[in-house]
Amino acid sequence: MVLNNIEKLLEKYDNGETTLQEEQQLKNYFSQETVAPHLEMYKPMFAYFSKSSKEQFTKQVPLKTKSSLYYKWLSVAAVGVLIFGFFYNSSINNTDEYTQTEKELAYQQVKESLHFVSKQLNKGTEKVSYLGIINTAGTQVDYLKEFNHPLRRIFKN
Template sequence: MVLNNIEKLLEKYENGETTLKEEQQLKHYFSQETVAPHLEVYKPMFAYFLVNKQEQFTKDIPLKTKRTFNYKWISVAAVAVLMLGFYFNQPDNSCEEDLLGTFCEPEQALNEVTRSLAMISSHFNKGASTVNYLNEVNKGTATLGYLNEIENTTSIIFKN
């Protein structure tokens, strides 16, 4: 009868339906020397639970962490300060003629822009004039459209 009860408790234990009192009964049964031969498989598992229950953690747990100084952020800040120093210490070179594409006088800049736009316009007009023959192609395709209309009308006549 006890063996039948243990088997039922094992089935409940595997399904996760046992209470703490029933689990204590199982641990007590498997801690004995004599266990039913077909239940010997469970004995090491419950023996492990008993041994594991007696284990204790003996190391000290530090409550305060040591604060380490991160030197990476100091190097990042130093680079940022140097870059800002170089940026703000540069002399104002906005009116020097040796810089490429800069002009001191607005009239000089306007003359340069109009000269560049005139050159672009002349090259564009030359290119557009060589493409004028495409208008003739458009006229030819329009003539082909008239031929399609003639073909449609002849097909209507001959089908009837």
């Protein structure tokens, strides 16, 4: 009778429906030396639960938080560096270092490189152009499905 009760409790335990008293009964049963052979697999699990429930945390927990003054000054310094960077950058951008011919040369080089990339991409699209033909063939095959249902075709008109 005890074994039937333990099996029912294990089923309830697996479904998460046991109470604390029922779990204590299971722990007591599996802490014994002799356990039913078909329930041996549960013994290490309940032994671990019994052992882990006795563990205690012994380290000192610091209750005083570290001063956040350091972080406040760090954020103030970061804002100062950003503001300095913006003003310094705007004063540098006012002077034009490049001549008109250098700008046109750079524009032509960028234009040539983009043209080269465009040609390479067009080569790639030529290789997959057959996919459009497959797509049109697929739609034509869909028309063949209508022959499977001749009555539908007749009554459509």
